[in-house]
Amino acid sequence: xxxxxxxxxxxxxxxxVTIKVDxxxxxxxxxxxxxxxxxxxxxxxxxxxxxxxxxxxNEFYKxxxxxxxxxxxxxxxxxxxxxxxxNSLPRGGMRSRSFVCCNEDEGACANGKSLFxxxxxxxxxxxxxxxxxxxxxxxxxxxxxxxxxxxAVFDDIKLSQAxxxxxxxxxxxxxxxxxxxxxxxxxxxxIAPYVLITTNTPAYQxxxxxSAVRRFVPLEFSSFFSVDNPVVSHFGHAxxxxxxxxxxxxxxxxxxxxxxxxxxxxxxxxxxxxV
Numbered sequence: 001x002x003x004x005x006x007x008x009x010x011x012x013x014x015x016x017v018t019i020k021v022d023x024x025x026x027x028x029x030x031x032x033x034x035x036x037x038x039x040x041x042x043x044x045x046x047x048x049x050x051x052x053x054x055x056x057x058n059e060f061y062k063x064x065x066x067x068x069x070x071x072x073x074x075x076x077x078x079x080x081x082x083x084x085x086x087n088s089l090p091r092g093g094m095r096s097r098s099f100v101c102c103n104e105d106e107g108a109c110a111n112g113k114s115l116f117x118x119x120x121x122x123x124x125x126x127x128x129x130x131x132x133x134x135x136x137x138x139x140x141x142x143x144x145x146x147x148x149x150x151x152a153v154f155d156d157i158k159l160s161q162a163x164x165x166x167x168x169x170x171x172x173x174x175x176x177x178x179x180x181x182x183x184x185x186x187x188x189x190x191i192a193p194y195v196l197i198t199t200n201t202p203a204y205q206x207x208x209x210x211s212a213v214r215r216f217v218p219l220e221f222s223s224f225f226s227v228d229n230p231v232v233s234h235f236g237h238a239x240x241x242x243x244x245x246x247x248x249x250x251x252x253x254x255x256x257x258x259x260x261x262x263x264x265x266x267x268x269x270x271x272x273x274x275v
Contacts, residue, residue: 004021004089004090005020005021006018006019006020006021006088007019007020007021007086007088007089007259007263008085008086008087008088008089008259009034009036009037009038009087009088010037010038010040010044010123011037011038011039011040012040012042012043012044013040013041013042013043014043014044015027015028015029015043015044016028016029017044017046017256019086019256019259019260019263021089021263021267022263023260023263023264025046025256025260027044027046034088036087036088036125036148036150036191037087037088038087038123038124038125038150040122040123042248043245044249044252045249046253047253051260053257054250054253054254054257055250055254055257057250058247058250058251058253058254059235059239059243059247059250059251060119060239060251060254061250061254063112063115063231063235063239064077064078064116066222066224066225066234067111067112067116067221067222067224067225068220068221068222069104069220069222073104073219073220073222076217076219076220077116077219078258078261079258079261079262079266080099080217080219081119081120081255081258081259081262082258082259082260082261082262082263082266083097083194083262083266084099084120084124084150084151084194084196085120085123085124085255085258085259086259086262086263087124087125087150090190090191097215097216097217098167098171098194098195098196098197098215098216098217099194099195099196099197099216099217099218099219100159100197100198100199100206100212100216100217100218100219101113101116101117101196101197101198101199101219101221102198102199102200102201102202102203102206102218102219102220102221103199103200103201103202103203103220103221103223104202104203104220104221104222104223105202105222105223106202108200108202108221108222108223108226109200109226109227110225110226110227110230111221111222111223111224111225111226112221112225112231113198113199113221114155114156114198115231115239115240116198116219116221117153117155117196117198118239118240119240119251119255120151120153120196121151121153122240122251123252123255124150124151125148125149125150125151126149126150126151126152126153127142127144127145127146127149127151127152127153127193128144128153128155129141129142129144129145129152129153129154129155130154130155142170142175142177142178143177143178143179143180145175145177145185145187145193146185147185147187147191149193150193150194151193151194151196152193152194152195152196153196153197153198154195154196154197154198155197155198156198156199156200157197157198157199158199158200158201159197159199159201159205159206159209164209164211164212164216165211167195167197167215167216168211168215170192170195171195171215171216173189173192174186174187174188174189174192175187175192175193197216203218203220206218
């Protein structure tokens with residue numbers, strides 16, 4: 001049974017990081033195999049004062065800032081990060097929202113939505129799903145999801161009301177996953193993964209789907225990055241893939257800062273994503 005005083009656990013090569021629901025961060029040498037725990041193949045060094053904000057020095061923070069044309073857009077992205085990285089809390093109640101990375105402007109593409117998903121995946125147990133509908137069963141192909149998956153990413157989906165309808169049973173309900181040659185896997189809502197979608201559908205069109213607005217939080221991405229201004233050209237190298245230890249240190253500490261801010265400021269709000 002999960003210890004509900006713990007919000008998230010991450011196991012690095014040199015230590016384990018536990019973040020409690022009150023925001024306290026504990027660094028230890030111990031490890032566990034609790035459902036949702038995330039094992040990572042890099043080392044971690046905490047800041048002397050974890051309450052100190054160092055995000056402004058991290059390239060991913062700069063990326064988020066450039067993809068957000070308003071303060072509200074930036075706050076929503078950071079709050080969503082903290083929300084989805086709480087891998088040890090049960091779902092339900094206020095923790096039952098899913099997210100759609102969408103465009104601020106119609107016709108935008110290559111503007112960083114998939115990189116946002118990559119950032120979440122770097123501190124999660126992700127499953128990347130093609131989002132296609134299984135025409136035989138009428139359900140999404142979810143076979144890549146297992147008991148340890150914390151985030152299910154559906155990348156580059158062309159949204160319509162009919163397609164969104166397919167998400168409603170699993171967002172935020174029980175997941176029933178058909179598996180070839182194996183019994184059906186049933187994930188209760190308390191341990192079901194978060195849903196993260198990317199789409200080139202602009203935000204104003206998404207907001208026309210009334211049922212979706214109650215279930216999904218749109219995270220808007222500006223057109224600063226594009227085919228003509230790719231992320232790799234702006235920074236001079238690929239985010240994540242070309243980072244040195246210093247950038248990983250800044251990234252991990254910034255992401256944990258988002259978790260702690262979510263727990264301190266937003267978790268007990270009636271709806272933390274209506275800012």
